[in-house]
Amino acid sequence: MPRKEGDEISFDAQGRPRWGRKAAGILIRRTDSGMFLLVMRSNEVMDPGVLGIPGGRIEPGESEEVAAIQEATEELGPMPPLKFVDRDVYTSGDFSYVTFLALMSGENAEDWKPELNWENDAWIWVDLSDLVGIREIHPNVRRVLEKWSR
Numbered sequence: 556m557p558r559k560e561g562d563e564i565s566f567d568a569q570g571r572p573r574w575g576r577k578a579a580g581i582l583i584r585r586t587d588s589g590m591f592l593l594v595m596r597s598n599e600v601m602d603p604g605v606l607g608i609p610g611g612r613i614e615p616g617e618s619e620e621v622a623a624i625q626e627a628t629e630e631l632g633p634m635p636p637l638k639f640v641d642r643d644v645y646t647s648g649d650f651s652y653v654t655f656l657a658l659m660s661g662e663n664a665e666d667w668k669p670e671l672n673w674e675n676d677a678w679i680w681v682d683l684s685d686l687v688g689i690r691e692i693h694p695n696v697r698r699v700l701e702k703w704s705r
């Protein structure tokens with residue numbers, strides 16, 4: 556079944572529009588170094604010019620995990636094996652976002668080169684300490700980074 560983007564608009568607590576009422580994404584962490592994969596959102600998407608994670612709308616009838624994998628594959632190309640180890644739910648207004656924490660082996664992380672689509676301009680592996688003082692991070696991503704860096 557093809558994914559239908561943008562059929563439903565919701566609004567977060569600050570009144571910002573969101574695609575759909577529910578969305579999901581993946582925060583990928585390397586098992587060797589503990590570094591996280593972040594992407595720089597392009598000017599073509601909501602929340603442009605900030606570091607974020609791959610993710611997007613959950614289609615009707617689609618599970619949160621399947622949606623997160625679909626969105627990550629659309630944005631990053633074919634994915635190496637991931638192990639889902641935790642999840643976090645953020646709710647704001649009539650919008651909710653599920654972030655999955657997934658582990659990728661260091662070997663797979665070294666060999667893998669994401670194939671970005673139009674939604675992101677760049678990708679980087681970072682440690683939380685690399686982000687001190689950087690304001691251009693999506694607020695929910697900063698929150699889960701801090702939560703899962705402990």
